[in-house]
Amino acid sequence: MSVPSGVRLDFVVVNNNCTDDTDSVIEEFRTRLPLHRLFEGRAGVASSRNAALAWATADYLAFIDDDALVDESWLVEFTAAARAFPNAAAFGGVIEPWFPEPVDPDLLEAFRWLKVGFCGLDHGRPPGLLPDDLIIHGPNMAYRMAALKGLRFHTALGGTPTSTMGGDERELLNRLRAQGGTVVWWPGMVVRHYVMPARTTLGYCLKFSRDKGLEWALTEPAPTGPILFGAPRWLWRRWVTAYLRYLVTRVTPGLRGDSRILMSGRAEAESSKRVRALTWRKEFSFVGGMIRGHRQLRRQREIPGREADPSYLAH
16 A cells, blocks of 8 residues: 555554454564554444544544455545545545455345445545535545544444444434534545455345344434334334235236335346345345334333433444
């Protein structure tokens, strides 16, 4: 990676209670890089990011994932972005999916998250300020420390050893923008995100869909209406409908030209029968995650005094 002149660079690696050889790898590179090791025992990507934020004293802190490969000019581009927008609060760039092995094309068509490597991102925009409805992602994002004003990632969101749920980056961006911070899109900042073959299976895709539904329920406002078994009644209807359509689609060809906007994405009837069945199965998992999230929130509200405590999401 090229380092621009006049830039002082430090690397920090957060050992998030790892059980592998993370520390020995860090030691191997200590003599070759300005490398610092932090330990964070609370498992979760948000806790790890907060540990780095608490440690950093630099003007900017940039994040990449442990499974991301940066372009050689990435730091040069980020430096150019920071100099072009010195008052911006956050910066982000392109994330390209990197599949080491061929992936089932039906899964790619049915699961839009898999198609982009779960966190792929390319807004197709020139460099400049991002509208408030567009975001940046964890494998390729940076923050001006002074602009954060003490903000931290919500530890009830983000991935953990048992959950693929995200949302911590979006939630932080919402609060950052609410206090007047601006976000810059810089397409010259490019990383490739490695997608392990174990994440290209139907089982993983369904789990990811369920966790995205949970994330949606916890972070996005949605109409509630009458409640049934702790969740909005309309959600139960959509859940049952998705499952029935999955069963029907498995045995019938469906009508050509019929398309629907699902809560988990668009489904096209021109696709093969298997793809349509997988799409409705995805919808069933996604809505099931939403139901779980609403029930979780409702249980919290039934505990006096806990509704003001943001840590409730973790329970």
